[in-house]
Amino acid sequence: MLNVYRKKEKDSTLAQRKRSEVPVEETWDLTTVYAADDNWEDAFKKLSGKEEEILSYRGKLDESADTFYSALMMLEDVGCELGKLATYAMRASDADTADQKALGRKSKLMQLFASLQGAMAYFEPEVAKLSEAKVSQFMQEKPELKDFEHYFSEMWRIKKHQLSEKEEVLLAKASQIFSDPNETFDVLSDTDMTFRPIKDEKGQTIEMSHARFGRFMEKRDRRVRKDAFRSMYESYGQFRNTCAQTLASQIRVNSYIKDVRGFSSGREAALFENNIPETVYDSLLEAVNAKLPLLHRYVRLRKEIMNLDEIHSYDLYAPLVKDIDLKFSFEDAQELIVKALQPLGPEYIAVLEKAFSERWIDYADNANKRSGAYSSGSYKTNPFILMSWQGTLDNVFTLAHELGHSIHSWFTRDSQPYQYGDYCIFLAEIASTTNENLLTEYLLKKAENDKMKAAVINHYLDGFK
Template identity: 45%
Template sequence: MDNKKNTPIDRENIQEKYKWDLESMYANNEAWEEDFEKVKVLVKEISKYKGKTVESSSKLLEVLKLKDDLYRKISNVLVYARMRLDEDSRKSTYQALTDRATNLYVLVNSETSFIVPEILSLEEDDLEKYMQEEEGLKLYEHYLEDVLRGKNHVLSQKEEALLAEIGEMASTPETVFSMLSDADMKFPSIKDESGNNVEITHGNFIPLMESNDRRVREEAFKAVYNTYEEFKNTFASTLNGCVKKNIFYSKARNYSSSLEAALDENNIPTSVYDNLINSVHNNLDAMYKYMDIRKRALKLDNLHMYDIYTPIVKDVDIKVPYDESQTIIKEGLKPLGKAYIEILDEGFNSRWIDVYENRGKRSGAYSSGTYDSKPFVLLNYHETLDNVFTIAHEMGHSIHSYYSKTAQPYIYGSYSIFLAEVASTTNEALLIDHMLKNVKNDNEKLYLLNHYLEQFRTTVYRQTMFAEFEKNIHEYVENGGALTADYLCEMYKGLNEKYYGPDMVVDEEIAFEWARIPHFYYNFYVFQYATGFSSAVSLSQQILEEGEEAVDRYIGFLKSGNSDYPINVLRKAGVDMTTSEPVDKALGLFSQLVDEMDKLI
């Protein structure tokens, strides 16, 4: 068996040590069924409290504890089923388990929807009295504060139950997108650099786009986006459905926009989103200069969209076997201290990671798991430098989860999506710093600079372009527009022209890229890649410059979970995202690195 080939293999042919240990969650499907039934029992038990949540301080505590037990259990049931399905989305057994778990999760949401409205029926003075007389409620102080903050956006018990019931239907656009993109669609084969037939997959598309052979890049690019073009109307319908879902929920909860509704969940002002887009708009000249350098370095008359992933330096071929990547990552993250590296080692050696691509496997990479499980990582590993950084990135998520759930009780054991990308990209920033400091020659330094600039391009500029696209399409529908495939293609192509500048030939095929991006179904998620990267640049510099004091602040950040609002958690670590400073500083560093590369070209 050869995991290094571009063509995906069947899962049973991959060695056990390269597969995640989901058996540590449930030994078999029968054990999962037992918890599935236990959730149903807990649902019946909590429903008995309807109308009684705030009868007394002790009753309130009972409800909150039972709710924690219920969500802790259903999380295990749902996450396990989804991760099993992600191993091979063609397996009907796990399609069924995921469907059942999703339905049960909707039931849990419905049957617990009375809790918040009943808490909000209490006057603040009465709630304060409860807090004083029942010691156990002290644990829930921040949770209750956050509930009260959303008082104007919580509906009646009957309305909340109705919204919860809609949950299953509301997930349809994302489900259809995933099934079409991951399970049903098939890309054609092309000839690789050696003339061998290679079937294009989600996992090997970017490695093919990094090829030194321009023919391979162009053929892969056109093959993928021409395939999406064939399904453009279906993808436009799924995205339109998702946007309408977001708008429906925002209106139902009395928000002025879907953006406000999405950000308010974590108490993030919309100005943070707008400031990000404005800051990037004000720093597009550096991106244009980078594209000009790329064109000159590649000795091209015209720079096309399929030329932006290939390394500028052609005679440095960095291939990194998976086992070797672990050594490199551990060296790069040494500034975070011995305890952090020990946790990293545990992850590598205890099967947290599902490493290689197989037929039917979900594309991309992610960190998942529950409060009670290992922090799992899904990869589709190919031996590229980019994939090494993907491991560091996803392990940043997982170790953040590890610290949070170890340091915090269940109620605060996770962290908000606004903070989700900070730890992951701090790992990347530390790793690239290590590699640049240990570079062997100017050529290799140029290669690494190219890679780091690509992190800025893809994580700050590109994700901000995605964020602007999301904002535009939501506002368009909120103002009465309809998201047709033609409209989406026109807008998306225009944004590419704006962000990449005059030295880029924006090929017609890129107009269909919006159909390929799963994050557009995540309700204003992607802007946090850019804010997270900007925060990470600041934190990594503090760690490298200040040493132990900054590391202590940072580990404190990782341990904070949801014990405070994310803006406050990040501020304690040393970054204030209510100002434009972190984004401006990150883009200032990008500009400096572009100038440094220009001197080496």
């Protein structure tokens, strides 16, 4: 197991390390984006003031194929640079949400983003006003524009929910305000909120955190699970009114955007961007609800196996298989995942190994790190993965899952032009869950005994909750 704790000098509580105490090999390498903070500042200055160049194409998109293409290329350059700035600033801030310099860069970035969005607000409505005949003519005159054919179709699809240019500018410049409820909750949850320490099964006092919560939920000792659960939710309970207010504010933001853009419901607005019919959403819910009796049956079985009079939330992830205690170092997980994903072929494995060797992954468990796990990046950067390693089987699956996203992103950006260098959330989980299923299959095939197989199946079933 990795040593992910440090001891406080004044007492015996095992506390999370400071970011400054984390070995570099446990962190992601942001120098692939910018060599240092000063380089980020230089790039920020270069992109600031681009509004004038962006606005120079306003009202001119229909002049000629060359002008139209030049405008698209200019926006691509701005988007690529903005993506790099965002990747560096956001990743550094997420690694240590208490880092004031990183927070300052993030704040500057959001202001620049709102300003550039305001300048670009005319662009999509102006594209949508172009007739199909005009665009077809431009594509014949400038073959490079054919790469944007699907992009143009999307502009015409969303046209009915676009506003006037002035209204689009106002919405774009308010983007930072619209993100405030989410930003407020993130700061509260990841930076300001603290949790009561608990005693583990050995009687050692442990500092609680978001990252450690999942590990404690898998402890066999019910008292430890219960204490961890209470520690976490007592803290949230103290801020229940603040949390409720941030949620209410976000709902008001969503409702406002829904209303001004002319959607009939919040659900329609949420699904529209990815062009998902509401009937598909309904079908998914129906399919899940139809299988709920199986989930309820599994929970009843869990209660029986654990010999509980009542089953609570802190009982839902405790291991059901006795006499097996699975622990994995990050290096163990790397070896397992590389072997498990071999069916995806040598090209995929080469990128997978690149992710490890080039430090795409920040797996350190340090104080003030953003909670959860994700894969992120931009068109001109490699993907980056954030997680906090606790040595559990679930961590191994989380890593495989996020690598699915990252390698999907890498191949997308390597194969597609900028305008198609991303994918919708509706498709995103295919690549990640495929990796999880391949890892499950590999572990079952290589299991040395029935207990190991049962532990893997136990984890697989818990994933449906």
